[in-house]
Amino acid sequence: MPTANHAILADQFADARDGLTLVAIVPAGIPVTTLKVDVDAQQEKELPLLTESMLRLIGAGVTAPTDLSGLLGFPVDPVRRTLSEGMFRGHIRLDPNSSDGDERVRLTPLGQQVAVEHAAIRPVRERMTFYYDGTLGDIQPYDPALLVQARKAADEDLLKLPAVTTNPVHADDVTPEKLNSLLRADADNRYTVLCVRDVRHPPTPRYLPADLLVYSDPDRKDIEVAVVIDGKISTAHELALISRGGANALGIRVDPPAERPRLNDELELIRVPIATSREKTSSHAMPGAGPGEQGKVVGVSVFDHPRLLEDAITQARDRLLIMSPWIKKSVVNNAFIAKLEGRVRRGVRVDIAYGFSRHDTKCDPEAVGLLEDLSKSYPESFTFSRLNSTHAKVLIYDNTCVTTSFNWLSFQGARDRTYRMEEGNLVTIRSFTDTQYAYFLSRIADERMA
Structure with missing residues (x-):
């Protein structure tokens, strides 16, 4: 059933295809699978204030624990514990030229990088959530709040767009490069994926509501479709549908115009x-x-x-x-x-x-x-x-x-x-x-x- 919003879409996209007329706007659903992805990753973790300040002082040439304690205003014991943690993480090393009575430290190359970036990098194993667009055969940055269950899609009579395959999504289908491209778009993200270990997902996809624009020539021989998501035509989805047969594969046909009731x-x-x-x-x-x-x-x-x-x-x-x-x-x-x-x-x-x-x-x-x-x-x-x-x-x-x-x-x-x-x-x-x-x-x- 067309919606009240379709009048707005008709005004916006009626002339989007030269020589063709916008015949119908069909509520559609794009199959989207929620993926739970197990990954090996690097995590950038913000440094505690004491650690950050200590690394910066060491980088500036303050290398004795007692000097660091005095400048930071902390007792020497927590300073030594922080130094030991820095050595464990590979940020700090003992100065080979220091004596028993004059112990001094230096930054490692990794410590120098951490001191500049104010973040520590550590390896982690995480389970992350991504959304796989079945029509495109690729993960996309969709808002999960917009996805609807299969039953609701059926109740609303959404035209379900075809998926690339009915096979389950495996680890080989999602690459670290693609995951990282999505993660980088999140300003709060501090992960870099190194390896995808496993992918799990429910057997039934959810659906992203969209609108399918149906265009036809006067003889109804040339029928084209376009996909609108959030008010914008998605060229990627249109090309994906064309590669699978377009309107014909979707079973879309256009009949002659209905006869208009006549007035007096x-x-x-x-x-x-x-x-x-x-x-x-x-x-x-x-x-x-x-x-x-x-x-x-x-x-x-x-x-x-x-x-x-x-x-x-x-x-x-x-x-x-x-x-x-x-x-x-x-x-x-x-x-x-x-x-x-x-x-x-x-x-x-x-x-x-x-x-x-x-x-x-x-x-x-x-x-x-x-x-x-x-x-x-x-x-x-x-x-x-x-x-x-x-x-x-x-x-x-x-x-x-x-x-x-x-x-x-x-x-x-x-x-x-x-x-x-x-x-x-x-x-x-x-x-x-x-x-x-x-x-x-x-x-x-x-x-x-x-």
Whole structure:
């Protein structure tokens, strides 16, 4: 199901492919595996203040323990213990020219480096966490908070992008060079990986939500896809998909555009088409309307529909009517129900009707159940009806009426990945909306299943 954000993406990327039209924006999921990587590494560890100060003084020529104690203001015993630790770590050595009564120390080359960098380097064995992008076949710096479980990806009907391989990730698949390139990007990191010993991960990947842009030429022979992550096109993912067959391998097809519902001649005359959608905010007087009656009549693209539905269930003040042949849980979920209930509790009259045919089974029972439960809680202000048959796709709220070929409460192309341009009409002329509202209420009453 397209989201309200897709209208923004459509504005941003509609012209990203010369000669091609943006046909669909499909919610997608990139398979990501959480890797627990056992490594041998070097760790830079910040020096204790006493150690750092002592190394710097020795480097400046203060080499006797008693002199170091006096300048540092520490008793000689902790100074000698720190010197012994420095010898153990290879930072300090005894001066071969010192006598028994005049013991002196010098910095080793490693100690000189540590004194300059103010950090000690020690070998460690660590288990680190990285994220492996299955589509790219490489680790990436993803935020784990953005990843979703496989079940949620299925519930949201994300198109799962293919992985390079279904084989487990092994130590040979991740190199120290790649790990270190990611670690260096972290300002707080103090590790340098020397060797990858083992890789462990769960059998089921999580998914990084993304958006798949589907472009097509007028003859629907040239279909291209692009992957958008966090509002930016990922060329790496696009090339990875092309190498595996692109849109064809994903089962994506583009059908001819759906026929737009026609308005009466007067409204068709003033309708602003989608091609000039930048003018949608213009108001137009309706010929034959009441004195001073104003409104707008504009074309609605497939990417505008989710935003309009969101506006309806969050901003309707008086009335809300939705007719849609099918209902899917990718649209009607708990968040949708919460917003709809918010309208009902504020006194908005709500009518929702569905049903492609008497024996149709394409609706999700879970989504239907959510609406049934809500209607039982508010029987005076919310009606939910199963119709014998409806092809109508209508959204009416307050002064706005949208007639379209778009399925408001489902996304019919999601199962077989066949997409087409869905176009509608938005009218905000009160007399027209009132007439349409009464007409569709009457249809619901006449076609309601017993």
